Amino acid sequence: MTGLRYVYAVCRPLGAPLQAQLTGVAGAPVKQLPHQGLIAVVSEVPERDFAEEPLRAHLEDLDWLAATARAHQGVIDALTVVTTPLPLRLATVFRDDSAVRCMMQAKEEHFRSTLQRLEGRVEWGVKVYLETEPAEATAAAPPTGKAASGRDYLRRRRQQTRAHEDLWQRAEAFATQLHEKLSALAEDSRLHAPQTAVLSGAAGRNVLNAAYLVPRARSEEFVEVVDRTKDDAPGLRVELTGPWAAYSFVGELPGEEA
Amino acid sequence: MTVVERREIALVDLLDRLLAGGVVITGDVTLRIADVDLVRIDLNALISSVNAQVPSPFDIPASIPGAITPSTPRTEESP
Numbered sequence: 001m002t003g004l005r006y007v008y009a010v011c012r013p014l015g016a017p018l019q020a021q022l023t024g025v026a027g028a029p030v031k032q033l034p035h036q037g038l039i040a041v042v043s044e045v046p047e048r049d050f051a052e053e054p055l056r057a058h059l060e061d062l063d064w065l066a067a068t069a070r071a072h073q074g075v076i077d078a079l080t081v082v083t084t085p086l087p088l089r090l091a092t093v094f095r096d097d098s099a100v101r102c103m104m105q106a107k108e109e110h111f112r113s114t115l116q117r118l119e120g121r122v123e124w125g126v127k128v129y130l131e132t133e134p135a136e137a138t139a140a141a142p143p144t145g146k147a148a149s150g151r152d153y154l155r156r157r158r159q160q161t162r163a164h165e166d167l168w169q170r171a172e173a174f175a176t177q178l179h180e181k182l183s184a185l186a187e188d189s190r191l192h193a194p195q196t197a198v199l200s201g202a203a204g205r206n207v208l209n210a211a212y213l214v215p216r217a218r219s220e221e222f223v224e225v226v227d228r229t230k231d232d233a234p235g236l237r238v239e240l241t242g243p244w245a246a247y248s249f250v251g252e253l254p255g256e257e258a
Numbered sequence: 259m260t261v262v263e264r265r266e267i268a269l270v271d272l273l274d275r276l277l278a279g280g281v282v283i284t285g286d287v288t289l290r291i292a293d294v295d296l297v298r299i300d301l302n303a304l305i306s307s308v309n310a311q312v313p314s315p316f317d318i319p320a321s322i323p324g325a326i327t328p329s330t331p332r333t334e335e336s337p
Contacts, residue, residue: 004287052287069272089280093287103283114281125271192274200270209274241271247279 003028003044004051005094008075009085009245010040010104010111016082025071030078033097035104038111041079042100050093059091076245084119086111087245114250122219122243124212126182126226127195129204129237130171167235174233175208181229185222186212190248204237211248219243 006025013034024030024043033040048054058064072090079085094100104111183189194206214222223240230238 007283007285010281050287055287065273066269069269069276072276073267073272087275087280089282090276091287092281092283093285095286099286103285107283123275125274192278195270195274200268202268211275211279241267244275247275250279250281 003046005033005042005096005100006045006050007088007092007094007100007103008041008043008072009079009087010038010107010115011079011083011085012115013037013039014079014082018082019078022075022078023071024075025068027071030075033100035101036108038104038108038115040100040104041075041085042097043075045093050091055091055093080122080243080245084115084121085245086115086118086250087247118213118246118249120216121187121213121246121249122216123246123248124186124214124219124222124226124243125241126178126208126210126212127206127239127241128171128175128178128208129202129239130167130207131204131235131237170233171207171236174236178229178238179208179210181225182210182212182222185218185225186214188213188249192248202239207236211244213246213249216243 008024008030014032018030018032018041022030026043026045026049028043028045030041030043033042049058058068069090076085076087094103179189179191190211192209192211194209195202197203197205200206212222226238226240
């Protein structure tokens with residue numbers, strides 16, 4: 001074995017075997033590495049791609065990043081079917097099996113307490129988009145010719161600005177209310193930075209990008225509440241993603257920097 | 259359509275979690291993922307990739323200036 005070890009997750013021993021054909025990043029088979037009652041889920045990755053320098057370069061290559069992220073998520077998804085995994089951040093790489101075991105030894109206590117906290121929970125992502133920009137809509141009416149006077153022009157500008165502010169306030173109020181409602185149903189919540197339209201390719205402006213930690217047993221109810229609210233606000237769009245492994249709720253381990 | 263309809267996970271949602279979430283452990287490869295600034299990723303590459311790999315349910319690609327269609331070979335340009 002000459003490759004490095006890519007670690008996807010730490011979990012309790014699986015009650016069921018992993019899918020036989022499960023492959024991870026770089027198409028390598030995924031295996032379980034047991035250590036003192038926990039397992040690390042790992043696969044071998046080539047040093048030429050995952051040593052520090054090549055990895056740094058690769059992470060700035062979006063196609064590579066996308067393929068790696070999807071492979072990582074594929075493994076986490078498969079684990080989520082059979083257990084509650086503690087997902088590690090993308091591209092956590094060790095020299096060999098014994099280095100992985102050393103890490104597990106050192107972090108054992110934290111792994112156990114976090115696994116305990118997350119057991120039977122999943123993460124749901126909820127985003128709210130402002131679909132229309134009223135200023136643009138009204139501005140679409142030809143501004144030339146009609147502005148009979150400077151006063152007319154200023155009045156029109158003022159109306160546009162006000163309409164814009166109204167919509168923003170409404171969006172903000174809706175997002176705040178939704179977040180409060182969902183937080184009450186969830187055990188924990190995190191606000192992610194709003195996504196830029198260029199990155200997401202989604203229409204409209206992202207005004208809320210939140211994650212909620214919800215027990216599996218309460219997920220149906222959670223999804224229903226989200227589903228119901230989406231018709232409450234014209235001009236706003238609510239999107240739900242999940243269930244995810246609890247990526248947003250595993251936090252930092254003591255002694256590790258962000 | 260319901261909000262729970264399954265579709266391919268958007269890359270940006272994935273990266274929200276894989277780059278900003280997950281347990282942070284310093285491996286033997288001591289790369290701090292926080293050092294990798296997404297802004298440095300070539301914007302055109304990003305847009306072409308979003309269009310090609312993560313078909314949006316909404317019709318936006320045409321409105322993005324400089325968007326590269328999936329059939330066009332990607333060129334490396336600095337932002």
